[in-house]
Amino acid sequence: MNQLPNLKHLQYLLALHEHQHFHRAADACFVSQSTLSSAILKLEEQLGCQLVERDNKSFIFTAQGEILVEMARSILLSTKEFMSFARYQGDATKGELRLGSIPTVAPYLLPDLVQSCQHKLPELSLFLKEDTTENLMVALSNGEIDMALLALPVAPHNFKSKVVGRDAFYLAASEKLVDLYHQDNSYSNLPEQSIFLLSNEHCLTEHAVSACQLADPSRINHFSASSITTLVQMTAYHHGFTYLPEMAVNKGVGKAEGLMIERMPESMYREIGILWRPTSHRQVTYLKIAALIEDLIASA
DSSP states (O other): OOOOOOHHHHHHHHHHHHHSSHHHHHHHHTSOHHHHHHHHHHHHHHHTSOOEEEOSSOEEEOHHHHHHHHHHHHHHHHHHHHHHHHHTTTOTTSEEEEEEEOTTTHHHHHHHHHHHHHHHOTTEEEEEEEOOHHHHHHHHHHTSOSEEEEEEOOSOOSSEEEEEEEEEEEEEEOHHHHHHHHTTTOGGGSOTTOBOOBOTTSHHHHHHHHHTTOOOGGGBOSOOBSSHHHHHHHHHHTTOEEEEEHHHHTTTTTTTTTOEEEEOOTTOEEEEEEEEOTTOSOHHHHHHHHHHHHHHHHHO
């Protein structure tokens, strides 16, 4: 039987693929460049194939190397879960869990989730990451996080998913614009460029525009905000009009700025869901977290 690859060497391979530079990869792994280079050569010898094509100044991964990188990633993920399962005797309420969340959910839901976990799952160690939908899905695929808490729908994917609640949309605007909108519940009554939205990297914009049936781009201000906090400030300052998710409204967002806040029709909402890798053996853990999130959204 051929000798199996060293897991540490597989980690070096992933680091090299991520950093695309031998010295930076070695620094990331806290080893010398010669150690990392020797490990990659040893791995190629063991596997009987070329992983990278080298010259004096650069290198590229071979087609077979690219495939084996993804296989190595899967092996290391499974190994981590293997160790965690053994360490905690398969108890879903113990161990570490890395949860990623989008910025339009994280500030309004995660503080309550942390408290809920401390009370109901005290032996579960929760680590949080806040990022955009696109970045979180990449992180989930790469094994950097275990779960992603997002607004649905998202781009096509191969993850498992579960809807954990609905987050209604509210209008937030100056009193004058609220009155204009309510004349016949039409955006055509609003001045051009009076509607402020988040930048396109935030999925809240796409979901709000779709759910609230905003079809006239002339009403949308060309200057977008980078966060809900900035969005509220811009809307208040310019006496404009925007949308807020219910979970933010429930935390008092927009009230201090003097905006009128009203719930949109029942059909206007975004779904909140969790995603996890189908290859993970910790589904029981993820569903326990999902149940806590469902309770928090339902009781808000």
